[in-house]
Amino acid sequence: MAPKRRWLRLAAVLPLAGALAIAAVVALVTYRVAFELSLSTTRASAGHRLDLYAASFEREVGQYANYPYVMALDGTVLALLGSPTDSARRRAADSYLEALNDRIGTLDAYLLDKTGRVIASSNWNKWDSFVGRDLSYRPYYQNAGVGRVSRFYGIGTTNLQPGYFLATAIARGNDTLGIGVVKVSLDQLERSWASAESPAILSDEHGVVVQSSVPAWKYGTLRPLDAAARRQIAEAQQYNDRALAPIGLSTLRELDDRTHIVRLPGTAGSDGSFSTEGLFLAESRAMPDTPWTLTVFTDLSEMDDLARLWAALAGLGSLLCLGLLAVWRQRRRHLGEILAARAALQQAHDHLESEVADRTAALSATNERLRREVEERERTERTLRDAQSGLVQAGKLASLGQLSAGIAHELNQPLAALVTLSGNAVRFLDRGDLDTVRGNLERVRPLVERMGHLTGELKTFARKSSGEPQRVGLRKVIDDVLFLLNHRLTRGRVAMTIDIDGGDIDLWCDANRFEQVLLNLIGNAVDAMEGGDDQRIILSARREGRFVRIDIRDNGPGLPPERLDHMFEPFFTTKAPGVGLGLGLTISAGIIRDFGGELVASNAEGGGAVFSMTIPTGGGEAT
Structure with a gap:
């Protein structure tokens, strides 16, 4: 039924479309014939008008030429x-x-x-x-x-x-x-042009209007100036830094090299008023002994309006009856569609009311199910947060285990020095050399303070985090992490470069958990470069709006491209079997997400891996 109705509608529209097409063709032909007939007459009068303007210019300038x-x-x-x-x-x-x-x-x-x-x-x-x-x-x-x-x-x-x-x-x-x-002065010439009925302009070799019957066009251009023309004008200081912007003339049709139909941005009336844009015939002539061109514009608006009127009258007769018929048929079809739409709307309304009760009951059951699912999700998230905190704490203890050799080395050196200095102090005391004893005792104090600082850092790092964000200085966190990793960096001859925008930046995060992220990422970089001749790590930080971007880059072999999409998956690792569980990056990414930021991995253009993280700044609580 529907295809048949479409064919009926198409059959009804085709005659109307044909009638409209015929009327349009008749109107177009009539317009073209009427316009061209009037144009030939207008061009003759425009040429005579151009002669008069050219004569007035040559007369005005010629009297001073000698x-x-x-x-x-x-x-x-x-x-x-x-x-x-x-x-x-x-x-x-x-x-x-x-x-x-x-x-x-x-x-x-x-x-x-x-x-x-x-x-x-x-x-x-x-x-x-x-x-x-x-x-x-x-x-x-x-x-x-x-x-x-x-x-x-x-x-x-x-x-x-x-x-x-x-x-x-x-x-x-x-x-x-x-x-x-x-x-x-050409003011007298310009005043005589302003009183004429047709606009006229005198333009130089660059297309700059130097004289015009329309004041608004003076020192404008007929076309945009290129760089060479502007440079030449500027070197000659010809127009004293005037803007020399285009006046908005657009060419619609070229009749010959010197005659065009154009659209002007504005014209001057005989009473000195300034009217809106219009259609004009532009007749141009090169002025002798000068690089100038004189252009006179003849208004074609009345001629265009008359041609349009003839076109409208020619098409109106063939269009009127068919147009009325088309309107009648369209209205009849529209009324039928309205009645059909009303019937369908009433049927839909009746059906909708019958389904409202069923939908209400279903929505109530769905809401109850969603409420239970939300509660279950909240319990699951709490469990996951507790598990993450446990994994973070376990990661810290694992890191302490990895650092144990370095910590022992850091403690053994001052302990050995204390044994030596205390033994020497007793012997020098027996000899009565009090100055040497005093010197030995003074060297003991910084050794003890160093051991106390190391054990204090270990205690601070090992304690469980509160998880509450606060304002944290990035430089302090980096220094604490590098202090813990000092032995690994020294043993591996790793060069560490720190580049922080402004020297230091405040972050909005939990310092203890952020230390774990830095310790993990820098430790991974040291592991990746192990065995290399030139081992370097660059840590840079820059502000980006309300966030700080921190990049940790090494010059190791980089990350396998086929594994970049899996770097933060649990239990995924690029290390040798038995070295690590593959949870360090997963935990680090979760910590950065809790701060409201993001951790991503990529390869640097010059080689090596880059881990980039964004963290809210410490200017206030992150929203």
Whole structure:
């Protein structure tokens, strides 16, 4: 029944889907035809508008293009270039440039010597005077030549005023004497663009917008700048550390090399307002004698809206009736599904009520069973904790047994010394040599204190732990463990390196049980390296948030990779048969888990085994 219903639904949907597809195709074709017809007309008017903008730019800049040549004809300028250090000639040249700048209406006019340093300027008597400044880093100096004008746009490094720089070389024969420069303001040109209906921008060879009818776009970029372009701009100090971020222009379609359909982040209205983004036709043209590109944007929003309207009208006629039919059929089917769902819901409700009582009884029985299981689990955990404490204590006693030879050696040495010193003291006392007797007695005391410290450490280590965590200094625990292992480390010529972050770290644990872990891990490392020529153990500790990571690394043969996953299983050992029960690592891992941490084993990259543990810090109780 269900497959038949699905086929019926599919048969009902297919005609509607076909009608929608036909309507979509009709609308798309209509939109494309209407848009392309309007676009051909718009491109013609956009080209004319680009001509007008280009003419206004060339007219604005062209009127100043010959003034650098005029400077080369003045006698005071030539006289100063012939003797740059003559103060009288400099004053005469400053006055000439000041008068020239006032007459022609430029921002500044100044003269550079051959090295690129300003020797005369129209603003010589102002706070922002250029006189004495080294401008050799500017491209208009580097590119200046005789008989041609070098052009450059940038922001002044002294007064931060943007302008268009025109420069030419002043020469006498084949010898270049200096560079004449005039700085022109393009504000009037930008104001005339702002009053036009179409946005326009002037961009440099890197794509940086130097002039724009939209103020927000100025000193933005048409595309992201690469590292080489940013370095070149920075060396020329062209834009005075401006951010030069992309303005957000995105190209949607390329009509030819200089014509594109783009989406702009914003446009300026004729009343000076700033509107939202829109669809535009971008017409570009390279400006002669400059590395600049002029781009004029023609708004395509109305044309796009009109094309969309025609597309909607074309598709609406074929879609309207079929759409109404589809809505009616869908509503009818939806009402049927609602009625069926209500009937199923009522049936489910009746069935659910009949099962509630059975489920309640079953849940009550399950809760009772879970309560008994929880109690049994708690008893088992208490038994396991008691067993673990017993195993820890047994491990301590076993460790004491392993250390017995070293302990005997540590005690025998001071005892032998005490016998010798006491016998000598009697003989020297009989001779009356009291100074020697006093010296012997003074050497007896540190020997006795050493024996007492050793027996005290053994007593402390052997006592049963309370199991309660407290603040513990890591360095103190390490020193106590190394004191107990001193004989094994000395006998095996093991080099022990301690690296603790900050010198010492407080832990939150039981010190006695933690000593057992360190004693077990360091002892295992000594056993693993036994017989080696160069035996080293590195113990490092670092803070990691609320925990301390402690690594114990040896330079032994390492752990078999196939056995790493079984290292902490009870009765598993890599030692020879009869040496150890395989419970040391299991007990140590359980102790670290009780502290709220973790113990893991791995192999170091350079060889040897690494046992890493994390333990809560002593900054407060671990949560």
